[in-house]
Amino acid sequence: AQSVTQLGSHVSVSEGALVLLRCNYSSSVPPYLFWYVQYPNQGLQLLLKYTSAATLVKGINGFEAEFKKSETSFHLTKPSAHMSDAAEYFCAVSGGGYQKVTFGTGTKLQVIP
Amino acid sequence: NAGVTQTPEFQVLKTGQSMTLQCAQDMNHEYMSWYRQDPGMGLRLIHYSVGAGITDQGEVPNGYNVSRSTTEDFPLRLLSAAPSQTSVYFCASQAPGDTEAFFGQGTRLTVV
Numbered sequence: 301a302q303s304v305t306q307l308g309s310h311v312s313v314s315e316g317a318l319v320l321l322r323c324n325y326s327s328s329v330p331p332y333l334f335w336y337v338q339y340p341n342q343g344l345q346l347l348l349k350y351t352s353a354a355t356l357v358k359g360i361n362g363f364e365a366e367f368k369k370s371e372t373s374f375h376l377t378k379p380s381a382h383m384s385d386a387a388e389y390f391c392a393v394s395g396g397g398y399q400k401v402t403f404g405t406g407t408k409l410q411v412i413p
Numbered sequence: 414n415a416g417v418t419q420t421p422e423f424q425v426l427k428t429g430q431s432m433t434l435q436c437a438q439d440m441n442h443e444y445m446s447w448y449r450q451d452p453g454m455g456l457r458l459i460h461y462s463v464g465a466g467i468t469d470q471g472e473v474p475n476g477y478n479v480s481r482s483t484t485e486d487f488p489l490r491l492l493s494a495a496p497s498q499t500s501v502y503f504c505a506s507q508a509p510g511d512t513e514a515f516f517g518q519g520t521r522l523t524v525v
Contacts, residue, residue, distance in 0.1 A: 309453065334513060343417075343503060343516035344456075390455060400446075400471065401507075401514055405455035 302327040302393045306404035314412050319363075319378040321407050323391030326372065333374040334392040334401070335365055344390060350374060361385070386411045415439050419504050419517035426494040426524045434489040434520050436504030444507040445487040446514070449473065449500040456503065462487055494524045 307322040325331055332351050336344040348359025355367040361384075365376045374391060391404040420435045438445065446461035448471075458471030462481040476498060478490040487506075491498060501521050505514040 341519075343518045344505075344514075345516075346513040349513055400458060400461065401505075402458075403448075403456040405453060 302329075302331065302395065302400075302402050304391050304393050304402055304404035306389075306391050306407050308407055309405065310408045310410065312410040312412055313381045315383055316380050319376070319381045319385065319409065321376040321389050321391075321409065323365075323374045323376065323404060324372050325374060325391070325393045327393055327395065329395045332394045333365075333367060334394070335359065335363070335374075335376050336390045336392060336403075337361075338388045338390065338406075340387075347376070347389070381409075381411045383411050383413065385409060417504055417506050417515050417517040419502075419520050421520060422518065423521045424523070426491070426522065428494060428496060428524060430494050432491050432494065434491075434502055434504075434522075436487045436489065436517060437485050438487075438504075438506040438515070439485065440506060440508070440515065441484060442506035442508050442515070443484065444509065445481070446471070446505050446507075447477070447479065447487070447489045448503045448505065449498075450503060450519075451500050459489065459502075491522075496524045498522065499524045 303326045305324045334349045335347040348357045350367045358364045363378045388406045388408045394401045417438045443464045447459040448456040457473045460479040462468045501519050504517045507514045
């Protein structure tokens with residue numbers, strides 16, 4: 301069994317401020333973890349993924365996430381928010397292979413000028 | 414690169430009508446899946462397939478049928494549309510291992 305909890309359905313940050321989107325997971329097997337971004341009226345695009353290699357994962361658009369097994373967390377961060385970062389972000393967990401991917405409920409990021 | 418292609422992009426149905434949402438991928442991925450996205454609920458898995466001729470139910474399969482006759486195509490059928498099936502539907506494909514899922518652009522379905 302696996303699940304993902306995203307804390308905060310809406311997050312607002314000022315342009316240039318730190319972005320922190322929280323994700324906690326539960327998995328009965330070593331997890332593969334993903335962050336996806338969805339812009340309005342579009343599909344999901346992969347930001348980054350954790351696959352049991354380095355615990356600090358760097359993705360596209362300046363985002364990164366750190367896998368913390370002891371905290372069962374995979375929080376997404378970006379040092380300085382840009383207006384173009386406004387979107388909905390989904391954390392997801394999988395057991396790998398053809399294991400099903402389970403998504404969180406999403407966090408909408410608003411960037412205030 | 415076409416990736417994952419979904420048709421139609423928008424659809425309005427009357428209650429009780431049936432229709433098929435099309436999904437095709439050109440990446441030779443064995444694994445394909447259908448999700449529905451509803452506000453505040455994230456993406457929920459409807460059905461998935463690990464290869465041609467093999468399908469299985471996901472989290473919310475009721476009211477939907479799938480088949481997988483080829484690697485490329487994975488259509489989703491609504492048997493008798495209900496207002497509760499108003500949603501955005503996403504098809505995804507994935508290669509085996511620790512790989513990402515590739516998503517189509519979605520089908521926005523309204524059932525009136």
